[in-house]
Amino acid sequence: MGGGVHRVAVLVREGVLPMELGIVHQLFGQARSADGAPLYEVVSCGVEPGAVRADADFAVAVRHGLEALEAADTVVVPASHLLDETRPGEGPVPAALAAAAGRGARVASVCTGAFVLAAAGLLEGRRATTHWLSCGRLAAMFPAVRVDAAVLFVDEGAVLTSAGEAAGIDLCLHMIRGDHGAAVAGDVARRTVVPPHREGGQAQFTALPVPPEGTSSTSAARAWALERLDRPVTLAQLAARASMSVRTFTRRFRQETGVSPQVWLTAQRVQAARRLLEETDLPVERIAERAGFGTAASLRAHLHAAIGVSPSSYRATFRGPGGA
Structure with a gap:
């Protein structure tokens, strides 16, 4: 990918979900540099x-054909309930996507x-993932x-x-965050009035049995843990905050979150460290604390496991020559 403005191509197919098409334009379109x-x-x-007929009572006027993929740095494929689970390999689209990926474009999908x-x-x-109702069929x-x-x-x-x-x-904000850092992604999230990062996974949205009467949530324990990331947090403490057995x-x-308490807690600590690396001049030792x-050493190991880079490399990327 060359320098300059990053080009995102959104692939519109028959039956496209309008919300997904709009998400990509809205979020990437709002990302701005420090000078606007x-x-x-x-x-x-x-x-x-x-x-192109949408999954609604209107059509989308598309100005470009598949040749737009040839100049794209990122290609995003929104869902089409007409085609995805029945004829996903039909037509020239799969070959065009493979060609785009083959020359180095980043390729992403939303839903199905x-x-x-x-x-x-x-x-x-x-x-890979897709909508929880469609994961079995994809597999x-x-x-x-x-x-x-x-x-x-x-x-x-x-x-x-x-x-x-x-x-x-979540995916678009993640890509923006990876490209330009948490500050830019956070600004886009605020403009869109969405959280810059959501906890947990889609397991919290799947159809689960209704909890027995009197069952409480773990959200209060999670909020408590987030306020004391700099101190030891044990599973027993978390369970006690929720008035539950371990x-x-x-x-x-x-x-509720799709992951274990320890995996969630580590992810929150990594996220906190990334924010501190981007937004402060604190030494790595202090950020680790x-x-x-x-x-x-522990911070380096966890950050490398999560995103594949060291704290100094991450800071150099997202704070630039003016950073620490």
Whole structure:
């Protein structure tokens, strides 16, 4: 990908979900540099230019054909309930996506757009997600894909997938955050009036049995933990805050967030460390203490496991030459 404004191509197919199409334009379109310059150019394209019927009582006027993918730095594929789970490999789209990925474009899907990425061979051997109602079908149709039904999105580097429609917001903010840092993504989130980062995964939205009367949530315990990330937080303490046994709390926590308490707590500490690396001049040792990792070595290990870079490399990327 070259320098300058990052070009995002949104692939519009028959039956496109209008919300998903709008999410990509809205979020990437609002990302601005410190001096107010747009950071992305977003264009819509179809198999060919013209009117494309949406999953609503209107059509979308698309000005570009598949040639727009040839100049794109990122390609986003919103869902089409008409095609995704029945004919995802139909037509020229899978080959065009494979060609875009082959020359280095980042390719992402929203909701059941993952079926099209799979049909293009882009999810082979990779972890991926889609709407929780469609995860079983994706796994059955493409057994080489490692389907994860519990998460809001999956980042496999050059290929990313997200769960149901609103998870497209999480995915777009994640890509913006990765491209330009938390400050830019946070500004976009504030303008859109959405949280910059949502806890847990789509397991919290799946159809679960109604909890027995009197069962409480783990949200208060999570809020308590977030206020004391710089101190030790044990599973027993969390369970006590929720007035549950450790066993009940662990089961309920996983139902509500999609992950175990320890995995969630580590992710929150990594997120806190990333914010401090981006927004402060604190030394790495002090950031490790404030994020709850204790030592710089522990912070380095956890940050590398989460995003594949060291604290100094992360800070250099997102604070630039004027940073610490």
